[in-house]
Amino acid sequence: MINNSYIAKKIKLTAKLMELHGENDFKVKAYQKTVESIKILDVELSQVPLAELLKIEGIGKSTAEKIVSIVERGSFDKLDELLEKTPEGVIEMLGLSGFGPKKIALLWKEGGAESLDELLVLCRQGKVATIKGFAEKTQETLIKAIEFKISTRGMFRYANIEPAFKSILEQVQMSLPNARVSETGALRRRVDIISYLDLLVGNDDFDEVRRVISEMDSLAETEMQSGPFTWVGYHKETKAKVKIKLCKLQEFDKILLKTTGSIRHLNANLSNGTTLKQALLSMNGNSEAEIYESQGLQYIEPEMREGTFEIQLAEKKELPKLVEMSDLKGILHNHSTYSDGKHTLRQMAEHCKVLGYEYLGISDHSQTAVYANGLYEYTVKEQQEEIRKLNIELAPFRVFSGIESDILADGSLDYPDEVLAGFDFIVASVHSGLNMDINKATNRLLTAIRNPHTTILGHMTGRLLLEREGYPVDHQEVINACAENNVVIEINASPYRLDMDWRWVNYALEKGVVLSINPDAHSMEGYKDMYYGLLTGRKGGLTKEMTLNSKSVSEISDFFQSRKEKILS
DNA sequence: ATCGCAAACGATCTTAAAGGGAACTTTAA
Incomplete structure (x- = not known):
């Protein structure tokens, strides 16, 4: 279609x-x-x-x-x-962040570069700096952009590759009803960036598995890399690399555990003097939970098996119960046709209600985001009037009036105080001037965090996975400031962002910072992204209690209210 | 290429930062 x-x-x-x-x-x-x-x-x-x-x-x-x-x-x-x-390589060059078609045309026509790799050589020879319109500084920026682009080759955002691996597994399972199948490795740990589809099939007859795989139209084998226990190839439609490990049914759980955990997870020292990896040598046929238990550990959810803090907690039996989809009671940070969304406020609200949520937090773009049709003060008033009416009509469902306020270059928010005070909540995000050094960027965020009107800090680094690195941020300092100022940190659930990064979730929780799983939805379908934000939170140990939008409608209403009272006092 | 005003055509316009090169072009949110 x-x-x-x-x-x-x-x-x-x-x-x-x-x-x-x-x-x-x-x-x-x-x-x-x-x-x-x-x-x-x-x-x-x-x-x-x-x-x-x-x-x-x-x-x-x-x-x-x-x-x-x-x-x-x-x-x-x-x-x-x-x-x-x-040339195909020139089309790839068009994807370089910070370089548009005009510059690329010069690099191609004047410089003679027809691929990223040729262009990189040209840069390193210093020849790009001699082209009119280019100089040393741009050449340096270009090198960084090329290196970033090259480093993302063959990589996929988890959400983009999810349908592919699920359909492969489904097909194998259909052909081999007695086999056991699963994704494993980084894929099973739900890491945000995936470099290959790591799959595991447990079936006593390996030839049977090979035959099934070879008959699948969606896959092609790279025979040079395949071995007796691993089928290597790629998924034709997405070009994603695929590794399918084969094992005996009896060994499935053990191998699944062995291949899911990161190296650090498997090699972490346990207090019984061994490691998971060593312990696995003598095991067979037990479920994953039994294997963890046998080593004196609680069962560790696959998302958490990164070897950071989960082993220690599992030994002390202090692993948190991770937040689940059913814990999420409302959806905050969404856009409507008032700014750059696809659906009207009413559609967004009604659909949110249909999905079974108790409330919607609408936060369209603010006035400085002209390119996104940001709201003027009078449009804000109009929207708030519509929200008032919707709240009567849709009760007990509730729409909260918010705004995604740009954090301006000096860290201030995008409306006068009296307008800011009129919102139920404010998501503060950086959208422009992304080329800052770490000091400038961090201070800009700190100023916004200290602003009493800020409820939630939106997409902390501005990164776009596989596309743009985002500005550098002193995460520790920013998280500490959020803790001090009772500011919630967003886990932006868009598969392109997943920002704040999962690696900082645990630190934020340790500091007592509440997180909010926000889809940044620009359409009704955008609500589906909540799931990817959930995975990000779970990787860092996020619980229901520490998730803002797992509060019920009355709890969150009280929370917004109490924050506003703080402004007045 | 599209739109709108008006009769076959003219106007099309977000803005600010950055860089290169001395007034402007390119890019991106």
């Missing part, structure tokens, strides 16, 4: 390529505008007849025909021509 996001992607690529090839700027802008209007469109373009397409803002005769072509055959002539005259 050709969906809107596929269509938008193709048109966006066309715009980039047109810019790369120096076509008319206004044409390029028209395409970009089309992409933006598709993003917030609430109908599937593939279901819209040609005549109706023309009525959509930003779509004229020419684009409408192209959309029809994409729906019919996945592409259109203009795009095919552009792709034809652009």
